[in-house]
Amino acid sequence: MLKDIIKKEIVETITSAKFVFTFLLCAALILLSVYTGLSSYKADQKEYSTAVGLNKRNLESQANYQSLAGLGTKINRPPQVLGAIASGVNEAVGRVASVNVAYDPNLIDSKYESNPVFSVFGALDLTYIVKIVLSLFAILFTYDAIVGEKERGTLKLMLSNKIPRDKLILGKVIGGFISLLIPLIIPLILSLLIIMVYPGIALAGADWIRLLLMFVMFFLYLSVFFTLGILVSSRTNKSSTSFLVLLFIWVTFVTVIPKLSIVLAARLNPIPSVHEITAKKDAFLQQIQGGAQKKVMDWIKENTPKTKEDQATFQDKMKKFLEDYQQDATSQIDANNAALERDYQLKKNSQVRLAVNMSRISPASALTFSTMSLARTGLDEHERFLASIRAYKPVWTKWANAKMMRNLNFGLGTTPETKVVLDDMPQHTFEPETLGPSLARTIPDFGLMVFLIIIFFAGAYASFLKYDVR
Amino acid sequence: MLEAINLTKTYEDGQLALDHLNLKVEPGEIFCMFGANGAGKTTTINLFLNFIPPTSGTALIEGIDVAKEPLHSKEFVSFVSENVTLYGNFTAYQNIDFFTKLAGKRNLTKADYARALESVGLQKDAFDLRTKTYSKGMRQKLGLAIAVIKGAPNILLDEPTSGLDPKSGQEFLNLLIKMRDEGNSVFMSTHDIFRAKLIADRVGFMKKGKLVMLKTRADLEGEDLTELYIQYMEEREA
Ligand SMILES: Nc1ncnc2c1ncn2[C@@H]1O[C@H](COP(=O)(O)OP(=O)(O)OP(=O)(O)O)[C@@H](O)[C@H]1O
Ligand SMILES: [Mg+2]
Numbered sequence: 001m002l003k004d005i006i007k008k009e010i011v012e013t014i015t016s017a018k019f020v021f022t023f024l025l026c027a028a029l030i031l032l033s034v035y036t037g038l039s040s041y042k043a044d045q046k047e048y049s050t051a052v053g054l055n056k057r058n059l060e061s062q063a064n065y066q067s068l069a070g071l072g073t074k075i076n077r078p079p080q081v082l083g084a085i086a087s088g089v090n091e092a093v094g095r096v097a098s099v100n101v102a103y104d105p106n107l108i109d110s111k112y113e114s115n116p117v118f119s120v121f122g123a124l125d126l127t128y129i130v131k132i133v134l135s136l137f138a139i140l141f142t143y144d145a146i147v148g149e150k151e152r153g154t155l156k157l158m159l160s161n162k163i164p165r166d167k168l169i170l171g172k173v174i175g176g177f178i179s180l181l182i183p184l185i186i187p188l189i190l191s192l193l194i195i196m197v198y199p200g201i202a203l204a205g206a207d208w209i210r211l212l213l214m215f216v217m218f219f220l221y222l223s224v225f226f227t228l229g230i231l232v233s234s235r236t237n238k239s240s241t242s243f244l245v246l247l248f249i250w251v252t253f254v255t256v257i258p259k260l261s262i263v264l265a266a267r268l269n270p271i272p273s274v275h276e277i278t279a280k281k282d283a284f285l286q287q288i289q290g291g292a293q294k295k296v297m298d299w300i301k302e303n304t305p306k307t308k309e310d311q312a313t314f315q316d317k318m319k320k321f322l323e324d325y326q327q328d329a330t331s332q333i334d335a336n337n338a339a340l341e342r343d344y345q346l347k348k349n350s351q352v353r354l355a356v357n358m359s360r361i362s363p364a365s366a367l368t369f370s371t372m373s374l375a376r377t378g379l380d381e382h383e384r385f386l387a388s389i390r391a392y393k394p395v396w397t398k399w400a401n402a403k404m405m406r407n408l409n410f411g412l413g414t415t416p417e418t419k420v421v422l423d424d425m426p427q428h429t430f431e432p433e434t435l436g437p438s439l440a441r442t443i444p445d446f447g448l449m450v451f452l453i454i455i456f457f458a459g460a461y462a463s464f465l466k467y468d469v470r
Numbered sequence: 471m472l473e474a475i476n477l478t479k480t481y482e483d484g485q486l487a488l489d490h491l492n493l494k495v496e497p498g499e500i501f502c503m504f505g506a507n508g509a510g511k512t513t514t515i516n517l518f519l520n521f522i523p524p525t526s527g528t529a530l531i532e533g534i535d536v537a538k539e540p541l542h543s544k545e546f547v548s549f550v551s552e553n554v555t556l557y558g559n560f561t562a563y564q565n566i567d568f569f570t571k572l573a574g575k576r577n578l579t580k581a582d583y584a585r586a587l588e589s590v591g592l593q594k595d596a597f598d599l600r601t602k603t604y605s606k607g608m609r610q611k612l613g614l615a616i617a618v619i620k621g622a623p624n625i626l627l628d629e630p631t632s633g634l635d636p637k638s639g640q641e642f643l644n645l646l647i648k649m650r651d652e653g654n655s656v657f658m659s660t661h662d663i664f665r666a667k668l669i670a671d672r673v674g675f676m677k678k679g680k681l682v683m684l685k686t687r688a689d690l691e692g693e694d695l696t697e698l699y700i701q702y703m704e705e706r707e708a
Contacts, residue, residue: 004571153554160549
């Protein structure tokens, strides 16, 4: 009997115009988003290697270490292949950071910066499609699951038979879910095929695990809306009411809660503005620079040789002094900046964390954050990357300063103009996050969705047992 | 056999929809219930099907208390709803197949379905059409076929003739007579006095939840049922 209900539910759904429409649209959107995601990843990759090569050539072409230190080296953010599925903050955060002796490095030149209009629309990645479009389909498939049968009189007709209500709701849920999965799973399998055959894209084993876990999150997310639809459908007496209620909840989940939690977090946990921090950094820089001139003058006054013969040793001594002084000043500035930055980041992170956690009560946010984590395109990975650049900065500056000072030329012709040599330049390295921590971060989201599914399903089940079928 | 003992229903809003109904529909009997809109006819049927719990009293199907053993009692009853639309995306065959299986009959063939559909007068060329293209009367017939094929000894019909054309109405009456002659108990709520008089073994008038008149076929011999109905409705109003 359960089998009959499941079968009826599936056949009824897949022979409807609604299903055909949904299936085609799902397939088109999913395949399109995966395809464009992959091709934009390929483009990013090309851009990345070009930028890396350009930077190298640029450094090599510097006339001396002084200009090299001033110009600095550029660190480019490598693209993430799973960003094709969940672009996360990829488009919003900068792609390149300049590391030089003077400034604190920061990632700039994001895609949105170069093309702000994109930020209005957001990325059309698979996560977005699932979050917005497919969740709507889940509602469309379920809003009249129970109340529609009542309106057609078929609920009474079914229940005039020896069929327990729990079996009926179970059959409807299983059948309905299978019919929702069909338009989802077929395009998803096709998109996996696209990923496999797309030229130049090779996913590592762990990436496949990440991808499959993302699909699990998609599946849970849609189950949340599916069970919610059944729940609302078994608590209303008109399908139009059911649809409106569901639409309202959908809007709340998808846009209101995420946006509201950002506003709320800023209110509850205010942080100093970026300008304040910059002003503090500049003040310290000026203080150091102001003192520098006097210190150098004093040193020269004290150490100026009496005779012409000492000139050569003096020059060496001065080089040594200047190098030490420069190193000292830079490390002071670095330390001060780092402290300010750390403090600011700490405050900012706590605000962000508050916003993220508040918004996470919405399954849409939970989906966004979990897939971002899994794709390594989330805020955490961004912070880690930035931290790796900030850690690299003092290392590089030390090297650049040393090179610069040792090769200083006071125009006396004793030291020949040196061409820059980059062989011993320290390289920036970044280890992308391993699966463990990414996974750990998605556990709350996973838990929330499972929790909502259980609550909604139990609610639907209980409601239907008492549902007024007339 | 259908039996109501002091069957009473007061809705949550205090509306007394059925007031101590005592009634027995014997095997081989057609009982027709008349009454103005809102008199309590549908409420009675809903109580027999346990769609709503009675406030007091008992509804019995084949002696089974429907409130206590709802599932068991439903083995013995077929139901024709007043407003069944069925599954519009399904053909008549698909609809009847689904409900027949729900009724627990698993080994019927397409030929059996065709026979049931023919017996209610549905045109053959419509069997394979999606029922969303059906007229009201065609849907009514399909609903009837679904009840017929279940073959339960008790049949509850809520205004079944309202959408039928004269010929179909006549065929429908014949069908009910056939079912009665096979020993089934038929309870039908209707506004169609003319047709009901042709087949009813007994009729009842219901007014504001009360059964105010009960007459047998013999009582009605030579009486104008329409006159009687109007008379009853007005008389008690005063
Ligand atoms: N869910 C409900 N809540 C409150 N009152 C109800 C409910 N359902 C029906 N009623 C009331 O119970 C009374 C009987 O209704 P019922 O549907 O049984 O009438 P009926 O005889 O079938 O009428 P009709 O000929 O129009 O079909 C009416 O007064 C109606 O308003
Ligand atoms: Mg009625």
